[in-house]
Amino acid sequence: MIDHARGTTALAADFATPFKADRAAAIAGLLHDLGKYCPQFLARLNGADIRLDHAIAGAAEIRARGAAATSQWDRMMAELVSYAIAGHHAGLPDWQEFSERLTRARPALDPIWQDEISVDLTGLAPSLIPHPSKTRTAFQLGFLGRMLFSCLVDADFKDTEQFYAQAAGSEIDRDWPRLGDILGDLTARFDAHLATKAGDSPVNRLRREVLTHVREKAATPPGLFTLTVPTGGGKTLASLGFALDHARRHGLERIVYAIPFTSVIDQTAQVFRDVLGDDVVLEHHSAIEEEKPSHKEQRDKLRLAMEDWAAPVVLTTNVQLFESLFANRSSRCRKLHHLAKSVIVLDEAQTLPLPLLIPCIAAIDELTRNYGASVVLCTATQPALDLRHFRGGDGTGLALEGRELAPNPDSLAAQLVRVKIRHGGVMSDDDLVAELERHPQGLVIVNSRKHALALYRKAGEAGLSGLIHLTTRQYAADRRRILAEVRQRLKKGDPCRLIATSLVEAGVDLDFPRVWRAEAGLDQIAQAAGRCNREGLRPVEDSIVTVFNAPDNPPPREVAQLVKAYGRMAAKHDDPLVPAALRDYFGEVYWSKGTNLDQHKILGKFEVDRGGLAFAYKTVATDFQMIDSGMVPVIIALEEKAQQAVRQLGIDGISPGKVARALQSFVVQIPPLARARLLAEGHVRFEREKIFGDQFAVLQPGSLYRQETGLLWEDADYLELEQSIF
Numbered sequence: 001m002i003d004h005a006r007g008t009t010a011l012a013a014d015f016a017t018p019f020k021a022d023r024a025a026a027i028a029g030l031l032h033d034l035g036k037y038c039p040q041f042l043a044r045l046n047g048a049d050i051r052l053d054h055a056i057a058g059a060a061e062i063r064a065r066g067a068a069a070t071s072q073w074d075r076m077m078a079e080l081v082s083y084a085i086a087g088h089h090a091g092l093p094d095w096q097e098f099s100e101r102l103t104r105a106r107p108a109l110d111p112i113w114q115d116e117i118s119v120d121l122t123g124l125a126p127s128l129i130p131h132p133s134k135t136r137t138a139f140q141l142g143f144l145g146r147m148l149f150s151c152l153v154d155a156d157f158k159d160t161e162q163f164y165a166q167a168a169g170s171e172i173d174r175d176w177p178r179l180g181d182i183l184g185d186l187t188a189r190f191d192a193h194l195a196t197k198a199g200d201s202p203v204n205r206l207r208r209e210v211l212t213h214v215r216e217k218a219a220t221p222p223g224l225f226t227l228t229v230p231t232g233g234g235k236t237l238a239s240l241g242f243a244l245d246h247a248r249r250h251g252l253e254r255i256v257y258a259i260p261f262t263s264v265i266d267q268t269a270q271v272f273r274d275v276l277g278d279d280v281v282l283e284h285h286s287a288i289e290e291e292k293p294s295h296k297e298q299r300d301k302l303r304l305a306m307e308d309w310a311a312p313v314v315l316t317t318n319v320q321l322f323e324s325l326f327a328n329r330s331s332r333c334r335k336l337h338h339l340a341k342s343v344i345v346l347d348e349a350q351t352l353p354l355p356l357l358i359p360c361i362a363a364i365d366e367l368t369r370n371y372g373a374s375v376v377l378c379t380a381t382q383p384a385l386d387l388r389h390f391r392g393g394d395g396t397g398l399a400l401e402g403r404e405l406a407p408n409p410d411s412l413a414a415q416l417v418r419v420k421i422r423h424g425g426v427m428s429d430d431d432l433v434a435e436l437e438r439h440p441q442g443l444v445i446v447n448s449r450k451h452a453l454a455l456y457r458k459a460g461e462a463g464l465s466g467l468i469h470l471t472t473r474q475y476a477a478d479r480r481r482i483l484a485e486v487r488q489r490l491k492k493g494d495p496c497r498l499i500a501t502s503l504v505e506a507g508v509d510l511d512f513p514r515v516w517r518a519e520a521g522l523d524q525i526a527q528a529a530g531r532c533n534r535e536g537l538r539p540v541e542d543s544i545v546t547v548f549n550a551p552d553n554p555p556p557r558e559v560a561q562l563v564k565a566y567g568r569m570a571a572k573h574d575d576p577l578v579p580a581a582l583r584d585y586f587g588e589v590y591w592s593k594g595t596n597l598d599q600h601k602i603l604g605k606f607e608v609d610r611g612g613l614a615f616a617y618k619t620v621a622t623d624f625q626m627i628d629s630g631m632v633p634v635i636i637a638l639e640e641k642a643q644q645a646v647r648q649l650g651i652d653g654i655s656p657g658k659v660a661r662a663l664q665s666f667v668v669q670i671p672p673l674a675r676a677r678l679l680a681e682g683h684v685r686f687e688r689e690k691i692f693g694d695q696f697a698v699l700q701p702g703s704l705y706r707q708e709t710g711l712l713w714e715d716a717d718y719l720e721l722e723q724s725i726f
Contacts, residue, residue, distance in 0.1 A: 001033060001036055001037070002116045002117070004033065004159055004160070004163070005029065005030055005031075005032070005033060005116075005117065006030075007155075007159035007162075008029040008030075008032065008033075008152070008155045008156050008159045009026045009029030009030050009155075010026075010029070010155075011029070011151075011154070011155035011158055011159060012025040012026060012028055012029040012151045012152050012154075012155035012156075013025050013026040013029070013151075015150070015151040015154060015155060015337045016147070016148065016151045016337065018253070018337075018340040018341045018371070018372055019126075019144075019147065019337075019340045019370060019371045019372065020126065020127045021126055021144065021147070021148060021151075023123070023124055024077050024080065024081055024124050024126070024148055025148055025151040025152065025155075027062065027081050027119055027121070027124075028081045028084045028085055028148060028151070028152040029152060029155055029156075030117050030119060031058035031059075031061060031062055031081075031085055031117065031119065032055065032058055032084075032085045032088050032152060032156060033054060033058070034054075034057045034058035034061060034085075034109065034113060034117070035052065035053065035054030035055060035056060035057030035058060035106070035107075035109070036054050037057075037109045037110045037112065037113040038052075038057075038107040038108065038109055038110060039107070039110075040052050040107045041054060052107070053101060053104070053106075055085055055086050055087070055088055055089050055090070056086055056101050056102065056104075056106060057106055057109060058082075058085040059082040059083070059085040059086035059098075059101075059102070060082075060102055060106070061119075062078050062081050062082045062085065062119070062121075063078060063079060063082045063102070065078060065119065065121055066078020066079060066081075066082070066121060069121055069122075071122070071124075071125065073124065073125035073126070074121050074122060074123075074124050074125070075612075076141065076608075076612075076613060077121075077124035077125070077126065078121055078124070079612050079613045080141065080144060080145040080148055080613065081148060082098075083098065083145050083149065083613075083615065083617065084145065084148045084149040084152045085152070086098055086101065087149060087328065087330075087617070088149070088152055088153050088156060088330065089330075091328040091329045091330065091617075091618065091621075092145070092146065092149055092328035092333075092615075092617035092618065092621075093328075093617060093618055094615070094616045094617060094618045094619050095613070095614040095615055095616065097618065126144060126370075127370075128140055128141075128144065128370050129369050129370055131365065131366075131369065135603070136362065136603070137608060138606040138607050138608045138613075138615075139362055139366075139603050139606045140366060140370070141606070141608065141613060141615075142606035142613075142615045142617070143363070143366045144370075145613075145615065145617075146325075146327075146328075146333060146336065146617070147336055147337055147340070147371070149330075149333055150333045150334060150335070150336035150337040151337045153330035153333060153334050154308055154334045154335070154337065157306075157308075157330075157334060158308075161655075165653075176280075176282075176310050176311045176312060177280065177312060178253070178312065179247060179252070179253055179254055179255065179312035179313075180247075180251065180253065182280065182312060183244065183247060183248045184248075186244055186276050186280065186312075186313075187244050187245070187248065189275060189276055189277065190240070190241060190244055190275055190276070193274065193275045194211070194237070201535065201536065201537065202415075202536060203232065203233075203416070203535055203536040206233065206234075206412070206415055206416065207233060207234030207237075207238075208234075209407065210229055210233055210234050210238050210406060210407065210412070211234060211237060211238045211241055213405075213406065213407040214227065214238040214239070214241060214242045214405045214406065215238075215241045215242060215245050217242065217405045218242055218245030218246040218248075218249050219249050220246075220403075221250075222246070222250050222252070222368070222372065222373070222374040223368050223374060223375075223403065224364070224365075224368050224374075224375055224377070224398055224399060224400055224403050225242075225374065225375070225376045225377065225403045225404075225405050226376070226377045226378075226379075226400055226403055226404050226405065226406075227239055227242070227376055227377070227378040227379070227404075227405045227406055228379065228404060228406050228409035228412075229378075229406050229409070229412060230412055230413050230416040230530075231526065231527060231529065231530025231534075232416060232418070232530050232534045232535070232536075233412060233416055235347070235378055235379075236268060236271060236347070237271075237275075238405075238406075239257075239345045239347070239376055239378045240255075240257070240272070240275065240345075242343075242376065242405060243255045243257075243343040243345060243376070246343055246374060247343050250374075251341075252341050252342060252343050252372075252373075252374065253338075253340075253341045253342060254309070254311075254312060254313075254314065254338055254339075254341070254342040254343070255312065255313045255314070255342065255343045255345070256309070256314045256316065256321070256339065256342050256343070256344045256345070257272070257313070257314070257315050257316070257344075257345045257347065258316050258317060258318050258320075258321045258344065258345065258346050258347065259315075259316075259317060259318070259347045259348065259506065260317065260318050260347065260348045260351040260506050261317060261318075261319075261351075261503060261506065265283065265285050265315060265316075265317060265476075266476050266479065266480050266665070267483070267508055267509060268315060268347070269281065269283045269315050270480075272313060272315060276313060280311065280312050280313050281311065281313045281314075281315060282307065282309065282311035282313070282314045282315065282661075283315045283316075283661070283664065284307045284309065284314060284315070284316045284320060284661070284664075285315075285316055285317045285319075285320050285664060288633055288635070288660040288663060288664075288667065288695055288696060306330075306331040306332075306334055306335075306657055307334075307335060307657055307660075307661070308334055308335050308338065309335035309338040309339075310338060314338075318346070318351065318352065318626065319626045319627055321344075322352075322356075322360055322363065322624070322626055323624060323625065323626055324336060325363045326359065326363070326602065326620055326621060326624035327621045327624075328617040328618050328620070328621040329621070332621075339367055339371065339373055340367075340371040340372055340373060341371070341372040341373065342373050342374075343373070343374045343376070344367065344373055344374070344375045344376070345375075345376045345378050346364075346375065346376065346377055346378060347378050347379070347506070348378070348379050348506045348527075349377040349378065349379045349385070350379050350523045350586070351506065351523070353558075353626055354558075354589065354590075354596070354597055355596070355597070355598075355599035355600070356597075356598070356599070356600075356602070356624060356626060357590070357597040357598070358396055358597045358598035358602075358603065359598060359602040359603060359624065361385060361396065361397065361398060362603060364377075364398065365398055376405070377398075377400075385397055385398050385400065385590070386398065386399075386400040386401065387399055387400075388401065389587070389590070396597070409579065410579045413577070413578065413579050414578075416536070417540060417577070418529075418532070418533040418534070418536045418538075418540060418543060419515075419529045419532045419533055419540065419543045419544070419545050419577075420540060420541060420543065420544055420545070421525070421529065421545050421547060421575065421576055421577065422544050422545065422546045422547070423546075423547050423548075423570075424516070424546040424547060424548040424549075425548065425549060426548070426549045426550075426551055427516075427546075427548035427549065427550065428550075428551075428552065429454065429455050429458050429550075429552070430458070431548075432444055432455060432459075432516060432548075433455075433458055433459050433462050433464070435516060435546075436459060436464055436497045437462065437464060439497075439513070439514050440465075440466065440495040440496070440497070441466075441489075441490060441493075441495065441496045441497070441512055441513050441514070442496075442497055442498075442512060442513070442514040442515070442516065443498045443500065443504070443510070443512040443514070443515045443516070443528075443531055443532075444497075444498070444499045444500070444515075444516045444517075445500055445501070445502060445504060445505065445515070445516070445517045445518065445528050445531075446499070446500075446501060446518045446550065446553065447501070447502065447518050447520065447550075447553065447555040447556065447559060448501065448553060448556070449471050449472060449473055449501055450553070451518075451550065451553040452469065452470075452471050452499055452500060452501050453469070453471065453473070453709060454553075455499050456469040456499045456709070459497065459499065464495075464497055465495045465497075466489060466494060466495025466496045466497050467497050467499070468482060468485065468486060468496065468497065468498045468499070468708075469498075469499055469500075469708055469709060469710075470482055470483070470486075470498060470499070470500035470501070470503065470504055471500065471501050471503070471709075471710050472501065472503055472668070472669065472710075473668060473709065473710025473711050473712070474668070474707065474710035474711075475636045475665065475666045475667060475668050475710075475711075476664070476665040476666070476667070477639065477641075477665040477666060478707050478710075479503075480665075481707075482707070483508065483510070486498055486510060487509075487510065490510070490511060490512065496512075498510075498512070502520070502524060502527075504531065505524060505527035505528055505530070505531065506527050508531070509534070510531045510534065511531070511532075511533065511534035511535055512531055512532050512533075513532070513533065513538060513542070513543060514532065514543075514544055514545075514546075515528055515529065515531055515532040515544075515545045515546070516545075516546045516548060517545060517546070517547050517548070518547075518548060518549075518550050518553070518555065519547060519548065519549050519550070519555060519563045519566070520555060520559055520562060520563060520566070521559065521562030521563065521565065521566055521585075521589070522562075522565075522566045522569060522576060522581070522582065522585040523562075523585075524559075524562075525545070525547055525566065525576065526577055526582070528545060529545045529577060532544075532545050562589065565585060565588045565589050566585060568588065569581055569584045569585040569588065572584060600623035600624070602620055602623060602624060605619055605620050605623075606620075631669035631670060631671060631672075632669065632670065632671075632672050632675050632697070633667045633668070633669055633697060634667065634668050634669075634670055634675060634678070634684055634697050634698075634699050634711065634713075635663055635666055635667055635687075635696060635697060635698045635699065636666050636667070636668055636699050636705055636711065637663075637666060637698050637699065638666075638701075638705065639666065641662070641666075642662075642663060642666040644662075645659050645662035645663050645666075646659070646663070646687055646696070646698060648662075649687055649688045649691070649692065649696060650688045650691050650692075656692060656695065656696075659696075660695070660696075663696075668710065668711045670711065670713050671713075674713040674714065675697060675713075677713075678699075678704075678713060679697070682700065683699060683700055683702060683704055684697050684698065684699055684700065685697070685698060685700060686698075699711070
């Protein structure tokens with residue numbers, strides 16, 4: 001036990017060093033398994049069926065010592081460490097649950113632990129830079145507690161993993177290089193890739209100018225940045241070039257690139273691998289990481305399909321990033337300490353959900369304020385997150401003045417005008433099919449998978465050629481093939497009529513002559529416009545984006561609210577895509593919402609009072625859901641690569657995390673009740689369920705999946721469960 005405690009201590013301290021909390025993390029490592037110093041634990045190891053809350057002993061010990069400390073900071077840090085220790089198996093608790101566990105009777109500890117473990121609580125005060133608003137103090141402490149928890153659970157996992165690997169004579173499946181050791185090579189690869197980019201069109205010249213300007217800003221001190229470049233202006237390469245140069249200038253340890261949706265991560269991942277190589281990029285967006293509280297010990301934790309983000313370049317989603325920042329489970333929190341001293345690029349930052357905007361802003365601010373990170377808000381339609389625009393003076397918003405990386409965003413927008421927006425009014429599916437019949441190449445974007453499938457079928461009944469359906473019903477590897485076919489058809493001038501959900505908008509490189517977009521918010525309409533005349537090779541007056549109303553398929557409630565805001569803004573401006581119109585739109589959507597931007601009062605669930613730190617970690621994790629759909633994964637193992645990954649489950653030396661990583665491109669998200677039905681009917685089964693529980697739900701061979709339509713799980717009993725995914 002003492003060897004594991006010391007190993008965990010050393011790793012936890014190392015992980016916390018970038019944000020100067022190494023002493024607190026070391027104490028957490030020393031005491032996290034203190035409860036195992038008792039006869040009951042030895043009996044459990046010998047096979048006795050005994051339930052033992054071994055985590056509470058260390059939490060109680062550190063709290064008791066903290067209560068006797070003379071320094072207020074030492075007392076509060078002791079409480080933060082106690083939360084981390086108490087949660088290192090079952091997850092960070094709410095204070096009420098935690099306090100109840102502290103009052104329960106506990107087995108007496110063998111006094112020998114005091115000879116093996118020495119704890120010094122003095123001088124634990126963190127170097128936190130306080131937020132200007134005193135209302136943020138409790139949130140800042142809660143954030144620090146979660147980062148300490150991350151250090152502890154990752155250290156605990158890694159030391160345990162190493163022990164069993166040595167015992168089995170096997171090696172850990174992944175050893176990532178340090179970013180600092182390879183930055184020279186990555187920058188050379190980046191420059192070589194740029195040298196191969198051909199074309200001297202006005203759009204390409206503008207992209208090169210943007211990239212040069214952005215890279216020149218890399219010497220700017222770390223912190224918050226904005227990168228406001230219209231769709232098609234080269235944001236992806238510009239932000240990557242900045243991240244590489246900025247990390248080299250300031251000794252930052254990682255590049256984390258977060259994009260809005262799993263459905264569009266594939267293209268960006270391929271760009272990164274083409275530029276940087278396959279062996280430095282971790283693509284992590286999988287939902288195959290279910291974790292439930294367990295009283296089992298040690299090796300049980302090795303059965304979780306989790307990632308630690310130790311890679312030099314991490315590509316993930318906003319959902320994975322932000323839900324982890326507010327999570328309480330070890331599987332989600334394990335990676336968080338790797339965000340310290342990182343360059344974090346938030347692509348399409350305007351997609352952050354409004355009901356959670358204030359907590360998201362608070363997390364972004366804290367990462368840059370106290371954890372040495374640089375965060376780039378990278379978008380074509382920069383949301384008004386500047387604190388100068390928010391009302392109330394309560395500290396909401398970010399200090400963005402003077403932190404723009406792009407050269408004159410208003411001028412860029414004027415130079416990159418490539419489309420005309422037209423309002424088509426009410427359009428039925430028959431109207432849309434008639435429009436597609438008149439235009440052999442066109443893109444229709446609707447607000448739900450249900451509508452996309454119905455429209456695709458109707459267009460098929462009309463006999464339209466070149467008809468293609470793109471939806472999150474399809475797994476990512478299939479979507480890549482579909483998009484490759486779309487690009488080939490567009491390039492050759494063949495008929496190409498694509499019907500898609502909004503997954504096609506953000507980050508998908510397509511260039512259609514005509515686009516029809518179901519009513520949505522202005523940011524989505526602007527993204528749809530980015531799929532029309534993307535390279536600027538057609539006359540603007542012939543490149544029409546038609547915004548239409550689909551009365552039989554109304555948008556979801558949250559989108560309907562944005563539609564109204566767009567309508568009020570559009571009445572004031574001839575062109576809704578000019579910067580002034582965008583500012584009006586975001587002014588209404590963001591600035592006037594006030595407390596509605598923290599729908600669940602997340603920040604208020606962290607309190608500091610005379611009794612100590614009353615934090616509701618578990619409740620916050622439940623409330624902070626960026627996609628309120630409750631979808632669950634189903635693995636579509638039709639291809640050999642997916643089948644091979646499934647066969648590797650349970651093989652010694654192959655971690656479930658590695659298998660989950662290989663299966664990311666073969667997952668479809670569906671409603672939980674739908675998956676339960678498929679399980680009951682034998683269409684889905686949990687692979688190696690006795691070992692991995694419900695982590696790997698695999699579709700069995702049959703007739704439910706087709707490339708053109710994806711996974712059709714519905715029947716008449718639960719069609720109403722269909723939900724749109726963005």
